[in-house]
Amino acid sequence: MxxxxxxxxxxxxxxxxxxxxxxxxxxxxxxxxxxxxxxxxxxxxxxxxxxxxxxxxxxxxxxxxxxxxxxxxxxxxxxxxxxxxxxxxxxxxxxxxxxxxxxxxxxxxxxxxxxxxxxxxxxxxxxxxxxxxxxKPFDHQPATAAIRVTDQTNGRNYDLKTWPGLFSGDGLDQGTAFLIDHLPDLGAGKRLLDVGCGCGPISVVAAGRGGMVSYLDVDATALRITGQNLAEHGLVGNALLCANLSDLAKSSFDYVVSNPPTHAGSDVLQGLFEGMRHVVTNGGHVTIVVRRHLAYEKWIGRHELVADDGRYKLLRFFA
Structure with a gap:
């Protein structure tokens, strides 16, 4: 046996x-x-x-x-x-x-x-x-690190709490920072969906710019920490615990942004990208950040290269 x-x-x-x-x-x-x-x-x-x-x-x-x-x-x-x-x-x-x-x-x-x-x-x-x-008596509460996120558009700094096991728990991931520097215009109450929110750096910056933010993850802890980080800075957002974006209403967001889980495998990623296309409006767009050597363009169809810093690239695609 x-x-x-x-x-x-x-x-x-x-x-x-x-x-x-x-x-x-x-x-x-x-x-x-x-x-x-x-x-x-x-x-x-x-x-x-x-x-x-x-x-x-x-x-x-x-x-x-x-x-x-x-x-x-x-x-x-x-x-x-x-x-x-x-x-x-x-x-x-x-x-x-x-x-x-x-x-x-x-x-x-x-x-x-x-x-x-x-x-x-x-x-x-x-x-x-x-x-x-x-x-035995013991303190089982984990020490939570803090990461500093700076919004280069307005100079506002955010100190965010993290949690053991969450992505990029000991510092802001370089790809996420690159994506934050290229967030779309969030004026006039634009609706933004942060897919795979982690501890919430994208959601916090987007909400700080006035966007109507929804943050989505398959991890209940990620949603809790993101919600706490938003509240700590006087911001709000809508938490979505979701494994399949196709379950959400079609064309329900002006923008979708993500640093996708590249370790998840091709089937999961292709389904994720298709789901992003499902929820974004006509006239809106999806922006993802990936390492420069990853050839995800073949899965997302019509797209444009937004930026490339030699390590990461930002790909934008549409409904």
């Missing part, structure tokens, strides 16, 4: 009350309440119903909960998730950490031992399931 199947079997037998941010293929009983910050993972679950929400949406009085360690998840974020789950346990309840990769098991064990008084381990050939009981 493969280690993955073995660990899944153990989890199914344990029947945890709550699962947070575990892989869609993880086998869980129908009685388990599943929470995930990523809408794509929520929609991709083949077993059990799931809600796209952060761990803070988990109710109190939980008997047992499971979350998963992954290579792309910062340690600070894992500690936050485990800490939030631990705070919601009933007396004697347990948190399980699923680590599928043996080479990272030692680190996972050590972390759980720092957070819980009692730690038990179920080990398979290529992974471990670590049970923590009796949470």
């Amino acid at each position: 493969a280690a993955k199947d073995f660990l899944n079997q153990i989890l199914a037998a344990l029947a945890p009350d709550v699962a947070v941010n575990v892989a869609p293929e993880t086998l869980l009983p129908a009685t388990t309440h599943i929470f995930d910050t990523n809408l794509l993972k929520t929609l991709g679950r083949k077993n059990g119903q799931a809600v796209c929400a952060e761990v803070t949406a988990v109710p109190t009085g939980v008997g047992s909960a499971v979350t998963e360690a992954t290579s792309y998840k910062p340690k600070a974020l894992m500690i936050f998730e485990i800490g939030e789950l631990a705070a919601r346990l009933e007396d004697g309840g347990s948190v399980f950490l699923l680590e599928r990769h043996k080479k990272r098991a030692k680190t996972a064990r050590k972390m759980m031992a720092e957070l819980f008084g009692e730690v038990e381990i179920v080990e398979a050939a290529d992974g471990v399931l670590i049970k923590g009981t009796g949470p």
Whole structure:
């Protein structure tokens, strides 16, 4: 039996009350309440119903909960998730950490031992399931960095909070900065959609210029942080948790801007670009920033090159 199947079997037998941010293929009983910050993972679950929400949406009085360690998840974020789950346990309840990769098991064990008084381990050939009981007092709130964004058109500075795991969480991404420097005219209440908002630098600058901003992401945390950053500067916007732009009303935005997730694969990106074309008005346009060597022009049809700084290029296309 493969280690993955073995660990899944153990989890199914344990029947945890709550699962947070575990892989869609993880086998869980129908009685388990599943929470995930990523809408794509929520929609991709083949077993059990799931809600796209952060761990803070988990109710109190939980008997047992499971979350998963992954290579792309910062340690600070894992500690936050485990800490939030631990705070919601009933007396004697347990948190399980699923680590599928043996080479990272030692680190996972050590972390759980720092957070819980009692730690038990179920080990398979290529992974471990670590049970923590009796949470120790600890500060599980992650340190949030701040990034400075400057609007070159009016000299206004914005200090934005970030969050572990969000794109460009330790500084403003160069591609995003390039796109911000070439935002369209947002006068007269123009409607702008920021696709893949992250911590919200594009949305904040656009709203600061008077645009009617909607910010969209598949990540519930990104929407929360962007909303907080807008509010911190006295600005407003409309949050959209959405995995398919074609679900939105046709021709509902004057402008669409994005630093798209180039790691997502060709099928996802082609669908994303088609969705952008769907929501932009006739007479409006879509502007994306990509690394200069990426040949996305073949997917977007009629377009124009707005700018090229030698590292990034801005491509504009239409409905």
